[in-house]
Amino acid sequence: MAIPLVDLRRQYEEIKGEISAAMAGVIENSAFILGEEMELFEAEFASFSGARYAIGVSSGTAALHLALLAAGVGKGDEVITVPYTFTATTEAISYVGARPVFVDINPRDFNMDVSRIEKKITGKVKAILPVHIYGQPVDMEPVLDLAAKYGLQVIEDAAQAHGAQYRGKRVGALGAAGCFSFYPGKNLGAYGDGGMVVTNDEAIADKVRLLRNHGRRGKYEHLVRGYNYRLDTLQAAILRVKLKRLSSWNENRRQHAELYNELLAGTEALTPREREDVKHVYHLYVLRVKDRDGLQKWLKSRGIAAGAHYPLPLHLQKAYEYLGYGRGDFPAAEKCSQEVISLPMFPELTREEIEEVCEAVTSFLNHLSSSPA
Numbered sequence: 001m002a003i004p005l006v007d008l009r010r011q012y013e014e015i016k017g018e019i020s021a022a023m024a025g026v027i028e029n030s031a032f033i034l035g036e037e038m039e040l041f042e043a044e045f046a047s048f049s050g051a052r053y054a055i056g057v058s059s060g061t062a063a064l065h066l067a068l069l070a071a072g073v074g075k076g077d078e079v080i081t082v083p084y085t086f087t088a089t090t091e092a093i094s095y096v097g098a099r100p101v102f103v104d105i106n107p108r109d110f111n112m113d114v115s116r117i118e119k120k121i122t123g124k125v126k127a128i129l130p131v132h133i134y135g136q137p138v139d140m141e142p143v144l145d146l147a148a149k150y151g152l153q154v155i156e157d158a159a160q161a162h163g164a165q166y167r168g169k170r171v172g173a174l175g176a177a178g179c180f181s182f183y184p185g186k187n188l189g190a191y192g193d194g195g196m197v198v199t200n201d202e203a204i205a206d207k208v209r210l211l212r213n214h215g216r217r218g219k220y221e222h223l224v225r226g227y228n229y230r231l232d233t234l235q236a237a238i239l240r241v242k243l244k245r246l247s248s249w250n251e252n253r254r255q256h257a258e259l260y261n262e263l264l265a266g267t268e269a270l271t272p273r274e275r276e277d278v279k280h281v282y283h284l285y286v287l288r289v290k291d292r293d294g295l296q297k298w299l300k301s302r303g304i305a306a307g308a309h310y311p312l313p314l315h316l317q318k319a320y321e322y323l324g325y326g327r328g329d330f331p332a333a334e335k336c337s338q339e340v341i342s343l344p345m346f347p348e349l350t351r352e353e354i355e356e357v358c359e360a361v362t363s364f365l366n367h368l369s370s371s372p373a
């Protein structure tokens with residue numbers, strides 16, 4: 001039996017009845033845009049994230065775009081972030097006319113190396129945009145301290161980290177605003193695109209609410225030039241069904257990670273390290289190995305899907321040539337991009353499947369280390 005990287009179908013089988021009822025409810029009401037289900041979902045997601053406000057938007061990318069705008073980031077500003085993330089993080093910075101300034105990652109947890117931020121702070125820097133990569137929170141205290149010291153905004157990219165905790169607090173509202181994605185494969189995924197901005201700041205919440213809906217207050221009263229970035233009511237209804245189960249799904253992911261760690265201990269693979277002051281939600285379970293491409297091919301030949309997140313850091317992508325970075329500028333990001341492999345990870349994965357994956361990984365690594373170079 002093939003083992004996929006993510007299996008959305010299995011989860012659907014579990015919740016099919018409730019999903020059908022939720023969708024039928026929306027269609028019968030026919031309030032497809034900014035309907036009641038969306039407001040209910042916003043309130044539930046705010047409470048889940050420990051934030052005062054949550055504003056539903058059309059994608060994680062839209063969430064980042066509007067959070068940056070609402071935090072006052074604009075033309076000519078610089079935003080400090082990492083080159084080791086999905087391109088949406090930096091696209092959003094470009095949308096507002098600002099420029100991404102990269103700092104390298106820590107190769108052991110793949111997150112922003114916070115000790116490198118201060119050197120990059122110039123008069124143009126307006127915000128820091130940490131990315132909680134793979135579901136593990138960035139070490140936020142030094143980030144927030146620097147932001148306070150230099151008067152910068154902190155916007156969290158929490159697209160992979162729904163429910164993750166930093167020192168007992170859920171991520172998202174640790175800084176000025178936090179951005180979530182409900183892309184189908186995320187820990188909380190819609191049946192299409194969706195996203196959310198969370199914040200404790202009323203002014204930011206108001207701006208995001210205005211901007212996502214054509215800058216509109218009344219029906220034809222437009223206070224600012226906005227966007228059509230609303231979260232669908234239908235998606236919100238689906239997400240409400242799934243949010244109730246998110247904590248238990250995240251718990252399953254954590255148990256799977258523990259089993260993987262146990263079964264892979266003693267191989268050359270570097271298993272993920274969870275820092276002590278965080279709760280990782282394992283959007284992805286990522287190993288580092290010397291021959292990533294070889295292992296990925298080997299797994300594929302045995303019916304096991306594995307990914308590489310991310311095979312080329314952003315500073316080496318054609319789209320970001322204009323920033324003027326080159327090979328060697330962010331050695332940890334470059335090394336990790338060659339060595340990382342994501343193993344199957346989703347809540348419904350079974351023990352037998354994890355064992356099968358680990359046997360396959362182990363047999364490859366043993367074969368490699370015993371073969372002459």
Ligand SMILES: *Cc1c(COP(=O)(O)O)cnc(C)c1O
Nearest residue numbers: 059060061086088089159181183
């Ligand atoms: C998925 C993702 C996004 C973008 O989310 P979309 O909903 O696909 O627009 C942004 N940042 C990171 C780190 C992501 O993983």
